[in-house]
Amino acid sequence: MRITVPASSANLGPGFDALGLALDLPMELELGAHTLPAADETHPAVRAFRAGGGEGPLGIKTSIPPGRGLGFSGTAKVGGFALAVVQAGGDIDTDRDRIFALAAEREGHPDNAAPSAYGGLTVASAGRVVRVPVAEGLRVVVWIPEKETSTKASRGTLPETVPHADAVFNVGRVALLLASLTSGDFDSLAGATADRLHQPYRLPLVPETAAAIEIAHEAGALAAWLSGSGPTMAALVREADAPAVAATLPTTGAHVKILAIDTAGLAAVEDDGGPT
Incomplete structure (x- = not known):
């Protein structure tokens, strides 16, 4: 099982801790690390996977640089919890809200986890996420x-x-x-x-x-x-x-x-x- 999770840009200026925009810069994660390099236990995706009850190795590949303000940590946590849910018999689409909630709680703020989980432009506040349509171009x-x-x-x-x-x-x-x-x-x-x-x-x-x-x-x-x-x-x-x-x-x-x-x-x- 392989999944992809996008990077994000949070705040967009005035929307502190609420607005986030998903970017076409993905992190790819795999249960079992069959085709992707195995990540060590310190990786935030692996830590989220373990926190969600996940067992076994995770393969991870990404071009998202950590510590640069592109949501590396939030992306990783969404991916880790998603694979833990899938391993336990869940489904990405059916359990998307739960995956987001787990990642946002572990992050301490929802503005990166929301766009990584749902895509597009998101508003996360009051325990809810609303995806806002953006004009093309x-x-x-x-x-x-x-x-x-x-x-x-x-x-x-x-x-x-x-x-x-x-x-x-x-x-x-x-x-x-x-x-x-x-x-x-x-x-x-x-x-x-x-x-x-x-x-x-x-x-x-x-x-x-x-x-x-x-x-x-x-x-x-x-x-x-x-x-x-x-x-x-x-x-x-x-x-x-x-x-x-x-x-x-x-x-x-x-x-x-x-x-x-x-x-x-x-x-x-x-x-x-x-x-x-």
């Missing part, structure tokens, strides 16, 4: 530095309380962001990923990422943000503009990818290698 340009960021350390920079005006600011930006993406009014995305809850505290720690966000905007990106806790920068662009935006970003100590939005989420892999 978009790509995500990700600028991925070589250095890692600790999510725990990054969260430690955030204040326990924020001014009421900052909370109101973010509520408005989240509403604008979702309305723009669902309606296809992409011109309204300008400013929609502005944030006052976490990026002002995190970006000073990664000034090169703040610079990449500015470069992406100047090159024609519709919106750009610190992906998760960073240090990766993610930018939404029109499909035709993706190569030009990607070409403007610096590649010293970093690399750039142009990714589609993954719409499948957690999926079984057929014999031909494609998701079912």
